[in-house]
Amino acid sequence: MLKILKYSFYDLMRSRWSYVYFFFYLLLGVVLLFLNNNLSKAVITLMNVIITLVPLIGTIFGVMYYYNSKEFSELLLAQPIKRTSIFIGQYLGVALSLSMSLILGLGLPFVFYGIFMSSAIWDFTLLLVTGTFLTLIFTALAFNIALSNENKIKGFGYAILLWLFLAVIYDGIFLMSLVFFEDYPLDKLSLIGTMFNPIDLSRILILLKLDISALLGYTGAVFKQFFGTNFGLIISITVLSLWVIIPTYFIKRKAERKDF
């Protein structure tokens, strides 16, 4: 598995897209710091970018990589290698190279700007951690979609739909249900609602760490009581990890049963 991981990783590292992705984040970081001159404000703007773009790129990249390397995978399948190691290796290769582009691309400008001296270091670390989690989650979901769809167009379609659902439609349904049930106490419901969507969970985790959390008022206080404690943080990290582990397990299962 490690060999496949290494191969996929180096393969991607040499590819143009990783560089584009890396330079995109590098540019974003530099421009934000240059325009803002304020680390915590830059972190807020970055959050907006990360919670929308990272999942989108993770999904598209995952699907694209699977379809592109399909012939190579089939070649590997003819060799005496475990199926699980081939696909999990490929998945990890993609996810890790994307995460590396993200961490290096954003990390370098902030390090040069002096993030280590700043109090925003923890916010920024949290941002990178959630970014990495989102990459892992959405690449895994993308691999699942690609493994279950032979048709490329269909696969891409489902992948985009998945992103659209979690990034936009889910919040819409969430909002509707909150407005519809406004006569009932909604704190628990909204807590549970955020748990089920990794994008919302990451957004809330970062928001609560920032000054802006004062805007959240009473609901925010309930959230802060939950997420602000170590228990809440552990729960959120666990939920995010589950979001990684469950799709990865499904990759494994699908890979073992699939008829190539």
Next chain:
Amino acid sequence: MAQTLEVCSNCENKTIKEAISKANKHDTILVKRGTYKEYNIIIDKPLTLIGEDYPIIDGENKGEIISIHADSVTVDGLHIINVGTSYTSDYAAIRVVKKKHFVIQNLKLEKLFFGIYLEKSQYGKVLNNQIMGDAVEEYNSGNGIQLWHCKNIDIDGNTVTNVRDGIYLEFSDFCTITNNVSKNNIRYGLHFMFSNDDLYKNNRFENNGAGVAVMFSKRIKMHYNIFKDNWGSASYGVLLKEINDSEIIGNTFETNTIGINIEGTNRMVYKNNDFIGNGWAIKFRGACYTNNFTHNNFMYNSFDLAYNSRLNDNKFDNNYWSSYAGYDLDKNGTGDIPYRPVKLFSYIVNRTPETIILLRSLFIDIIDFSEKVSPVFTPDNLLDNHPQMKPLSNDQN
């Protein structure tokens, strides 16, 4: 003939009380440098009490320190510490009861319960005092400067920090509060109720627990004050409740959770104010009619305006809104299409506060945009017909 009595450790008068008892009307008592362990000093005749090089009067937490029970008393240049704390009577460093023409100036007050407490007094001046409390909790701390049933008092150039309410007025009319700094107080920087015809000018209210609360008053003028960093889930730059026929002009509201919270407030003028980087610049809570907002700057607030009804009788005109995305084809400096300050999300949040957790979600940006293009939920006539293209350079005094 008025004479001067000196107080010091090797003078004829060893204590301030002794000097007061010997003094005649209109004498001056000069307190030399040193520490005087005294409390319950009662000034019962018109005197001038002056400290030289800030002599320390230590009340040893036993009770009230100076009470003024005569007209035309001046207290100047003392350093008063250790006022007693009591849950039954409001001990103050200096108290004035039912008197006129007093001047309280250049004092330093530390470790206090109440600072300067004026009761049913008139025509007094409270100038250039420094009040530094060490309040931690609301229930066992007092206010910096408290006025109760007073008239025509000038409060100028004072600095009040770390007490419960920095400046507190109740039933006090025709007072002018100018050039004061009130910050880091655990409740309100300024708090007044039932106090009409007062002027607040060039004051600075910063980082107070709940900001500034003003209630049940008429004909108030608030000019060129700065309300800053009142940030917390229940903090306001200014909370207006039942304030009528007043002016809020030229003030700066910066990084407050809510710039101005307006409730039951009518016929107000808001002009030339700057709202910068607040959570909500203005939040309407209901029963607000004929509030006029003109020539204000609204810059980089998370929400410019929260509004809770579909009926609107408040006017917005000629303001600058940093989130205005219109154009100005005829180059007259005024945008050609009206600006709608209420975002759909801010309307939804007002209805169902729990929805605030969707703040900064992509979905919210999308619905805000669609509401902007064709308003359905927000009041039709709540718009600024002449949004400015450039920030107004509001005269800061």
